[in-house]
Amino acid sequence: MKMGTKICPVCGNEFKGSGNICKDGYYCNECEKKVRLVFVEDEEDYLPAAKIRARLNKYASAIAAYDSVKKPETCPICGKPLPKFMHMRLLDAYICMDCAEKAAGMMHTGYDAVGCMCISEIRPLFEQAAVRGGRVDASGVFYNADSLRIVYPLIRTLLEVPGEDGYEVAYFDPLDSLSDEDLQAAPALAERRRAELEAKYGTHKAIFEVDKITKLYNESKGRRYYRSEYRIGGRVLMGNVILEV
């Protein structure tokens, strides 16, 4: 090894210069160019090189093709015209800000994190009845999701990301997997359930069953800073509860 050179813990190549910090020391500028595409600002500073390498490998083909992606006329998700400036660049596509905002909301993350993903990771979110506000049956009748949630609640869960130290938020909408027969029976079922709950609890605008209260915190450098805000978990038994996002 020549004087003044280091070995990059991410790619294993020799490099000169000061490099960029990660948990295992300094990595090379060639890797940094790729890191900027798939990590949000400063996210990688405290990650081990193996984690950084795993994500660079996961997105290798999208990173290689990054500069050749052309901006289309319309948003590939909603089909609306893509504004000249107000749009969101993903790793391998461009989408409109409306769709970017919905995606960020569904994943409980920021725009910048959405920009580090491929469209194949985002599109499935938009195929769910939850996002469309309901589902259409084979004969073209639309069933409003809100009125059916009393019997088919939306399920939010966390899925482990293989090879990474994290979880991603996933939604399972039972409306997506209902047969047409069950979908057509759902409004009557919901009506019956509503009547049962009203008989039991009386008439209220909404009834919310609480089963978990969590104090929220920000995490920085491995320490938790608790806020004076709480997350309340449970389910809506009846009516509409508007959630702040």
Ligand SMILES: [Zn+2]
């Ligand atoms: Zn490198």
Ligand SMILES: [Zn+2]
């Ligand atoms: Zn769109």
